[in-house]
Amino acid sequence: MSESCGAVSLSQSQSLPGVAGGSAMDMDPVEFTLRKRLPRKLPRRRNDVYVNMKTDFRAQLARCQKLLDSAGPGPREICIHGLGLAISRAINIALQLQACSQGALQLAANTSTVELVDDLEPEDPDEGETLTRTRNNSAIHIKVFYPQ
Amino acid sequence: MSGAKRRIRDKKMRNQPSSVTYSSAELDTRRDESCWHNGQGQRYEQSPQTRGRGPPPSGSTLGGQHDGWVRGCHGRAPQELPRFITASTFAMARAAEVQSMLKAVAKTTGSCHVFGALPKHMRRRAMSHNVKRLPRRLREGAQRMLEKSRQAGQKDKKDQPKSKSRKARRRHSNLLLEFNRRQRKNVWLETHIWHAKRFHMVKQWGYCLGDRPTYKCYRACHRAMGSSCLLQDLSYYCCLELMGPEGQLLGALSKLASKETGPTFAAAMCLSGRRQGSAVLYRADGYPTEPLGPVLFLWRPRSEGSTDRQLWIWAHPSLKQELLLELQSVCQCSQPVALPTLVTIASSSMEADPVVMPKGSAEEPPAGRKRKKMGRESDQTVPAKKIVGDGTRSPAAPTSWRSDSTGIVIGDLTMELVRYRLIGPLSHGVLADALTPASDCDGPSKTKPSFFWWPEHCKEESNMVLHQQQAHVFQQLRGLHSTAEVPSGCVLGLTVDDPRLTMPNGGKPLARIQRQQGGDGSSAEEAAQRLLMLQGVPEPCCQSSLWDRCVRDSVAHNKISEQELNRMKSELLVPGSRLQPTPLQGRVPILLMQQPGKQTGGEMVSWGVGWDLLLPKGWGMAFWVPLVYQGVRVGGLREALKHSQNKGAPHFPHDYPDCPTGAQFLQEQAAELCEKYKRRPPAKRPNYIKYGCLAPFLCPWQQLCEEWEVIVKEEDPTRTQPDPGAAAQEVTSQARFSVLRNRKVLQQLSAWCRPTSSRGQRLRQPAQLEQLTATSVESLSRAHCSCLVWVRISLLRRGHPVLHAMICAPTPEDLALLGSDPTCCGPLEPRHTDHFKSRVKRCKKGGSSGESAHKLEEGAEPGPAPSLTPGLWPDPLPSVTSHCSRVTLGWATQGDFSLTAGCGEALAFVSLTGLLHTLLQQPPNQRGVVLLRNPASLQYRFAKLTVEV
Structure with a gap:
């Protein structure tokens, strides 16, 4: 989904390139080009919302509201996911939803760590192999639901 | 008078x-x-x-x-009126x-039909077939006409040679002859008949290719590329094989490519055979002025105890001839050789696919054909098949060349391999579902000598270990969520069972694939998957038997025919179950190559990622149908174009105006467009002169580059100092234009095009990048004169760019307008006057002001000059840059509403000099803003220009 993609590409740009994961090596910015891969896609239910920094805030809020209001099978709850920079926005959306419902909604937040993969391509291609590097980024998953 | x-x-x-x-x-x-x-x-x-x-x-x-x-x-004085009249x-x-x-x-006007006499409002539909639709007074004549035409029609039919009955025509042998006749000029791919039933076919580059499906699927195909899977037959790409010592090969090939443009043949990751590489090739030592075109290449992994390497180069068919000549000259291979005699493998008397076989026989070396004829003496009833070339060469031409000095052998493997491309994040799942790794041989057959390649292959223990490794990696693919998770360009060799043995039964296959993904999660499996994601396929797993010619030939000849397979299937106890045991000849070596998606730019990363599937010839349909049964969409040439357009990659013949084949393609395209334009009456087509569009069909790149050089020189008198170095530059600046492909320069340009206030700028403006100043600009443009830059244009507000839209530099007032008024669309171009219209008229009237009647006749005769088409500029074009109110920077080569970005997007070439000149004059927070105007419109639209590396 485009939401999750966008969130990551932005949040990744915020993370510092020096935080190296799997292969501990120092990257010389002259010799390598950094290419970020997308984070692993996760299975996506109808009530999952991946928040990004590119879409308009109000549009994302309206979308969540609509999902909550729509009478579907099962409990009326949605899950808001935010990664990296988009964490604050995810929190913001959840709090806004709660405020608009006059206290009827409840929130349950979980945090997690997502492993991201970067490719380091050598500027001089004849020299070395492409390296991969893993780094971690934080994510938040907020369950917004009507209590029974 | x-x-x-x-x-x-x-x-x-x-x-x-x-x-x-x-x-x-x-x-x-x-x-x-x-x-x-x-x-x-x-x-x-x-x-x-x-x-x-x-x-x-x-x-x-x-x-x-x-x-x-x-x-x-x-x-x-007037005559008096008469008094009387007789x-x-x-x-x-x-x-x-x-x-x-x-x-x-x-006398009736127009046609000779009776109803021509009727006024328009009294004419009715189908009057020529039904007389009763005419008024009664005209019926008699119409009846006569109708009968006459009927008689004429019958006579025509009698004249035609009596065709055979349908039954006779559909007889297998006659059908084959007919198919051979029809592909004498344009060769068919193996999936031709499948495509011909579902696609609009075009005859291009010596092949019959599917252009676009006949059903409405433009958006569906786009969705498939972005979220599920789209299948495309790329077998028309030509494969050239180079074999020889590694050092010799690299030495020869280094002349063709430059490191400045990106990875070359010598790139370490490609050389090991683990990655598929791509490069833009130039004529020998012709960088950067003489490009040939882009190619894909793949090295065979090193085998122990041998220094010889094998390399496959995939090129577009229009490029192949030139590339082959260049390779021959570089490798000093000019000696055509007969191919080494094949390992004799007794062929069964099975008939291959009707569509496939004629090509198969055409491709075979003489030795092979002879052998095959001997092998099937039993069925002499099969008619002699005509030899068909492969669309890019004549059948008699040699397919292999050897060099005595360097020991390099060049082979032409066109049509020897089938190449399918799966585009989309679910393509790995489609492959994993459609293909099963080859099952092992049973105990008894292992010991016996066999005619087929797989039992022989199984005898080696190391081969089996490798096969199990490959099968394991292939199984892990199923657990991935997206094709983009494996490293870009990685290669996996595999041997699979005949996919026709198991066909999916019922259900929505793609949905099933989606559900299955990532379901299983044992820790060992996860660790293996993580390794695959990080490191890619291990090096030994890239080996495949597909590289061996004898295995390929054996597999192609011993394919079980469709008929035989169906017979075996009908004997199954449970209909629809898998055929057990697997027939011995049903093992096919394949190669899988990951195709990286969008790599440039920051948005929609890895959009359009996918896998390429390489098969031996003859097996095209056997793999195609099971893949289609997995629920993928199938696309043609149009989808390929859209794929590269959304991916932000240049598409071969369209976006290479500096390559000879690209230039030729553009010429042909221009002729076609012009023809189409002329078919309309002048009042019903845009008058491009009035729109100020000088070249709506063929962009004068050379003129653009030259004019920009002059403009910059005039504005900056310090540049024209008498200096021997500068004088030398003058000479070179007259050279042919070329497209800038130097990655370093492009990276710098890309940074300069970004407005300083954007977020990316902070990060990506390290110290080593020069700032945009007059001196740095001048040094850059002096180093790369007559260069075009390939840029991506996305419209800021409304607008739908089309082919050959003009890219113009905005004036300071335009930029102020953009900043102040958020709703404004853009400035308008004042309408131009068409001076040629009057000239055309004058020509028509001729010498109407002449004195004598004799002169009048003469003047009417010559008419307008043949080059003077109303609405188009005649040939010597005026200055292309300064013709309109805004200065032209370049033209778009592709333009459309992008479903990916949700706005109009175009891919264009602009003059490097012009671009730098424009960027220098723009305020830093509005850098990269340009104007775009369609050829048949006066409205300029604001757009953002980005250089993506």
């Missing part, structure tokens, strides 16, 4: 019957001198129609005088006129 008077007279006389004469100026003047009646007599003699009707009716006092239309005002003579004198008038009235 003045010109105007003569014109009026001509106009009056235009529709008059021939017997009517009209006094002209000469006659008038003569009449002044001579007798009036005399002049009349002369006129009678001039008109032959009346002469035949007897003597002039001069007997009457009056009839003669008023015969003909004499204008009253000749400067003379009716008979009066009528007789006018009989001829009346008759011709009647004739003119009765």
Whole structure:
């Protein structure tokens, strides 16, 4: 989904390139080009919302509201996911939803760590192999639901 | 008489019957001198129609005088009116006129059909078939016409040679002959018949290719590329094989590619055979001015105890001939060789696919064909198949060349391999579901010598270990969520069972794939998957038997026919279950190559990622149908174009104006567009002169580059200092234009094009990048003169760019407008005047101002010059940059509403000099803003220009 993609590409740009994961090596910015891969896609239910920094805030809020209001099978709850920079926005959306419902909604937040993969391509291609590097980024998953 | 008077007279006389004469100026003047009646007599003699009707009716006092239309005002007193008229003579004198008038009235205009006589509003549909739709008075004639045409039709049919009955035509042998005849000029791919039933086919580059599906699927195909899977047959790409010592090969190939443009043949990750590489090739030592075109290449992994390497280069068919010549000259291979004799493998007498076989026989080396004929002496009934070339070479041409000095062998593997491309994040799941790794041989067959390659292959223990490793990696693919999770370009060799043995039964396959993904999660499996994601496929797993010619040939010849397979399937106890045991000949070596998606730019990363599937020839349909049964969409050439457009990658013949094949393609495209334009009447097509569009069909890149050089020189007098270095530059600046592909320079340009306020700028403006200043610009443009830059244009607001839209530099007022008014669309171009329109008219009228009638005839004859098409600029174009109110930077080569970005997007070439010049003058927070105007519009639109590396 485009939401999750966008969130990551932005949040990744915020993370510092020096935080190296799997292969501990120092990257010389002259010799390598950094290419970020997308984070692993996760299975996506109808009530999952991946928040990004590119879409308009109000549009994302309206979308969540609509999902909550729509009478579907099962409990009326949605899950808001935010990664990296988009964490604050995810929190913001959840709090806004709660405020608009006059206290009827409840929130349950979980945090997690997502492993991201970067490719380091050598500027001089004849020299070395492409390296991969893993780094971690934080994510938040907020369950917004009507209590029974 | 003045010109105007003569014109009026001509106009009056235009529709008059021939017997009517009209006094002209000469006659008038003569009449002044001579007798009036005399002049009349002369006129009678001039008109032959009346002469035949007897003597002039001069007997009457009056009839003669008023015969003909004499204008009253000749400067003379008018005649008195007659007192009486004799009716008979009066009528007789006018009989001829009346008759011709009647004739003119009765004559129908236009077609010879009866209903041509009817006014438009009385015509009805299908009148020519149903007489009763006509008014009754016309029916009789129409009936006659209808019968006549029927008879004519029957006669035509009788003349045609009597065709065979349908049964005879559909007989297998006759069908094959017919197929052979039809692909004499344009060769068919193995999936041709499948495509021909579902696609609009085009004949291009010596092949019959599917352009686009006949059903409506433009958006569906786009969705498939972005979220599920789209399948495409790329077998028309030509494969060239190079074999030889590694050092020799690298030495020879290093002349063709430059490291500045990105990875070359020598790139470490490609050389090991773990990655598929791509490069833009140049003529030998021709970088950067003589490009040939882009290729994909793949090295065979090193095998122990051998220094010889094998390399496959995939090129577009229009590029192949030139590339082959260049490779031959570089490797000094000019000796055509007969191929090494094949390992004799007894072939079963099985018939291959009807579509496949003719090509198969065409491709075979002479030795192979002979052997095969011997092998199937039993079925002599099979008609002799015609040899068909492969669309890019004649059948008799050699396919292999050897060099004695370097030891390199070049082989032409066109049509030897089938290449399918799966595009989309679910393509790995489709592959994993459609293919199963080859099952092992049973105990007894292992010991016996076998005719087929797989049992022999199984005897080696190391081969089996490798096969199990490969199968394991392949199984892990199923656990991935997206094809983009494996490293870009990685290669996996595999041997699979005949996919026809198991067909998916029922259900929505793609949905099933989606559900399955990432379901299983044992820790060992996860660790293996993580390794696959991080490191890619391990090096030994990239090996495949597909590289061996003898294995390929054996597999191609021993394919079980469809008929045989169906017979075996019908004997199964449970219909639809898998065929057990697997027939011995049902193992196929394949190669899988990951195709990286969008890699440039920051948005929609890895959009359009996928896998390429390489198969031996003859197995095309056997793999195609199971893949299609997995629920993928199938696309053609149009989808390929859209794929590369959304991916932000140049598409081969369209976006390479500096390559000879690209230039030729653009010429052909221009001719086609022009032809299409001329088919419309001038009033119903855009007048490009009025729109200020100089070259709507073919962009004059050379002229653009030269003009920008001049503009910059004029504005900056310091540049034209008398300096020997500069003088040398002058000479080179006249050289042919080329497209800038130097990655370093492009990276710098990309940074300069970004407005300083954007977020990315902070991160990506490290110290090593130069700032945008006049000196740095000048040094750059001096180093790369006559260069075009490939840029991506995305519209800021409204607008839908089309082919050859102009990219213009905005004026400071435009930029102010953009900043102040958020709703404004953009400035307008004042309408241009069409000076050529009057010239065309003048030509039509000819020398209407001429003195004599003789001259008039002459002037009307030549007409407009052949090059003068109304609405198009005639050939010597004026200055292309300064023709409009905004300075032109370049033109778009592709443009459309992008479904990925949700706005109009275009891919364009702009002049490097012009771009730098424009960027320098723009304020830093509005850098990269340009104007875009379609050829048939006066509206400029604001757009953002980005250089993506």
